[in-house]
Amino acid sequence: MELNKVSHKTKSRLNYKNFKMWGINLICYSILLCISFLIIYPFITNIANSFKSEADLLDKTVVFIPKELSTNTIHLTMRAMHYPEALRNSFLLSLLVGILQTLSSAVIGYGFARFKFPLKRVLFGLLIFTIIVPPQIIMTPLYMRFKEFDFFNVIKIITGYSPNILNSFIPFIILSLTGLGLKNGLYIYLIRQFFKNMPRELDDAAYIDGANEFTVFAKIMLPNAIPILITNFLLSFSWQWTDNYFTPLIIQEFYTLPLAIGSIANYLLYDIDPIVRSAMMGTGIILVILPILIIYIFLQRFFVQGIERSGIVG
Amino acid sequence: MELIRKRNSRGLTMRSKKAIIGLIFVSPFIFGLIFIYFGAIAESIAYSFGKFDENYNNIIIGWDNYRRVLFVDPDFVRNVVESTGTLFVNTAVIIIYAIFVSVLLNRELKGKGIFRAILFLPVIISAGVISKIQTGDMASLFSQISSAGGDVSQVSNGLFQIETIKKYIMSLNIIPQISSIVASAIQNIYTIINRSGVQIVIFLAGLQSISPSLYESAKVEGATGWETLWKITMPMLSPLILVNVVYTVIDSFTNSNNPVIIKIYHYTMKTIDYGFSSAMAWIYFIVIIVILSIVLAIISRFVYYEN
Known part of the structure; x- marks a missing residue:
């Protein structure tokens, strides 16, 4: 009887501990996710922008996924940079x-x-x-x-x-x-x-x-x-x-x-x-x-x- | 002692043989110092006291350049004071952020490898030209390279619309002082994230080197996580806080986005006024040394060394 009581007590404490750990981990994950998002966000936007056509770039309703895929910007940039x-x-x-x-x-x-x-x-x-x-x-x-x-x-x-x-x-x-x-x-x-x-x-x-x-x-x-x-x-x-x-x-x-x-900057003057x-x-x-x-x-x-x-x- | 003093075949004691081998290992650096670095430093000092004539010969003119930097130039002193002010705020924020993130990354979490890879990313890509563009400082890049004026500063490259957020916070009408601090912090988010990569790396290495037995015994004694943080983690990290503060101070002083550095660069490359720019650089160097030693003196009083 006594033994049973004790084990019940430890069990509930364990549960509480698990729950606490779970909560702390959740907070950690959300903070790390936020920071990671901040770091990755510029990449996402820039990559998305580079596949947009001129019309999509001007269109405010297009955020990430372009309506029509165009590699025009990439070609233009590569030419301006003498990329190879x-x-x-x-x-x-x-x-x-x-x-x-x-x-x-x-x-x-x-x-x-x-x-x-x-x-x-x-x-x-x-x-x-x-x-x-x-x-x-x-x-x-x-x-x-x-x-x-x-x-x-x-x-x-x-x-x-x-x-x-x-x-x-x-x-x-x-x-x-x-x-x-x-x-x-x-x-x-x-x-x-x-x-x-x-x-x-x-x-x-x-x-x-x-x-x-x-x-x-x-x-x-x-x-x-x-x-x-x-x-x-x-x-x-x-x-x-x-x-x-x-x-x-x-x-x-x-x-x-x-x-x-820098040479993009020059190219862009025109x-x-x-x-x-x-x-x-x-x-x-x-x-x-x-x-x-x-x-x-x-x-x-x-x-x-x-x-x-x-x-x-x- | 006998053993150490025992002479080897070349007739050298063990100790002097070791010394010579040590010098051989370090010799590339000594070579570089003698043949390149010292000469360059001496020349730079000579420039700062001189002026070029038509044939690019340096003629010594005394303290004139220094006088011009300190008393005639309208921006230099103001720039130095301003960048020192932002330095103190940014260093504090960067150190706190780096400790926080490294403690988080040191926990046993699933997928922490991915988070580490992402959070270390700024170390790799934040230097040089990219940070300049990422922090939205395109105007200076444009003018530096192509001297194109105009409206380029308004072309943002689609990061967060930081200005919009700032305006929004300013319009909230809380206490103006507080909202302006929050707004400037938001404006600096990218600076802080991009500049704190190396610091996170160093703190994480330090956290890994704290022996787990310390934490175990603290746990046995019934310490809470909060107590462990302040009584074990922070003291053990304190030498690294010193290292990181020094690194952050040097990094933000010599960073190519620093207004003083931009000014020095401008006078060196554009106006080709070597005397003036060298004098500026040396005064700036002395400022760095003074601030570093003040910071060192304050922080080293709180540093705990295990041995």
């Missing part, structure tokens, strides 16, 4: 920058995380300095440097002149390899945090087995760091992809996607209806975003994993 060319250039550039920045950040971050060497604090301070300094400060001097590129006149002595390396990928290669590229300090910082939290026993065991530091790095550390390296690659790839600040400074003679969006114009801008954004969106969908599993395992603490 811009896409190819952007892809090559971002791939190059992404891979190089990830590699250099891994190497430099590992050095900062696992070794003691003289001036380490000063160098780390300088790394933070490169993050804080607005890129605008060094923009002009960098431009000048790449216009007549040289290391302390060495190239001039050998070839007789300082080459102009603007409008090529070389400046990006140099900046990415030395960890000075766009937001590169941040990547080094993140990777350093990751390597700092790797257990020491791992490399000690390898050292006892006679491995040297470079094999430990290549054979033990890098394979373990793959999720965070992919995260890093994804970040640097997509931030390079959408950069409209540094890239147009160095590359002016051929199209990359951010420049191509008598096109304002509403079609804005639809074209929207289509342009979608065309720029689409490739990184596809890459993100494939890599996002690693992205989430890399974040979970990065164990960033302070």
Whole structure:
């Protein structure tokens, strides 16, 4: 009898608890749904707009689903953007920058995380300095440097002149390899945090087995760091992809996607209806975003994993 | 100790060998600093004290550029003060929003993978040209690229009709101060969502690293969820709050939508007044450093370190 009563009591408490959990989950879901909706909404409208004909764009009763499917806007936008060319250039550039920045950040971050060497604090301070300094400060001097590129006149002595390396990928290669590229300090910082939290026993065991530091790095550390390296690659790839600040400074003679969006603006000056114009801008954004969106969908599993395992603490 | 001091074949102690290898790993960065970065910084300082003659040689003219920025230019000081003001509000909102969302995402929910994928999306796409268009700031983009004036600012790209919502709230006739705050918050929704991606990522990583045994023992002791949040989650997250505040401050100061940055860019690329723009950039940098150190000094008093 007594036992029965108790079990009844726990049962009702369990029910109450279940109910409470259910309510909390419901609230969580609704909040997350709202935020997700806010994030996705611009994509939906822009994609919908890009499939509308001019009549549908002007028609206020057409919200999302167009009355007649038309790819006219997309064609027009692609022509204005020189899309295939811009896409190819952007892809090559971002791939190059992404891979190089990830590699250099891994190497430099590992050095900062696992070794003691003289001036380490000063160098780390300088790394933070490169993050804080607005890129605008060094923009002009960098431009000048790449216009007549040289290391302390060495190239001039050998070839007789300082080459102009603007409008090529070389400046990006140099900046990415030395960890000075766009937001590169941040990547080094993140990777350093990751390597700092790797257990020491791992490399000690390898050292006892006679491995040297470079094999430990290549054979033990890098394979373990793959999720965070992919995260890093994804970040640097997509931030390079959408950069409209540094890239147009160095590359002016051929199209990359951010420049191509600008060329829509130029194209639009010729008598096109304002509403079609804005639809074209929207289509342009979608065309720029689409490739990184596809890459993100494939890599996002690693992205989430890399974040979970990065164990960033302070 | 004997073991450590034991010399290896190259005649180096273990410690100095490690130091050299460490330096080899960091060497690309050192190389970049010496050959590119220091030179660029020095040149930029030289520009800020000088003026170009016809042959693009920099002639040192002293403090004139700085004087012009601070006392002659009508907009600079006002822009800096304004962007600092919005910075404080936005940072607070972004941090609170990011903690909130990351706590939500850290719960055991079905389909949280999809939500995570969507909520991390702004990290990938919010930078650069896209954020500029998404936040409806097309006018500046147009004028920056094509210098086309006119009515382009009225062409919105069909996001929420933010202006309409704002007008609606203003017309509700509640207390005007409150409704204006709400209206500006609504106007900033996209800014906040787009700028808080990295912060959510960092908080989530921090939440994952809090050991579950802490929560279990709190549960055994009878702590409620609310108590656990304030007594365990927040203290354990506090170092990351510091990191995130620093990141947010730097990000909003150096973001290419910042009015000061736009101004610097304009003077560099359009008017080609390098001396003036460099002086502006350096003054701005000093402002950033001062504000960062104030923020650091205040927040680091509340930070709890486990070790």
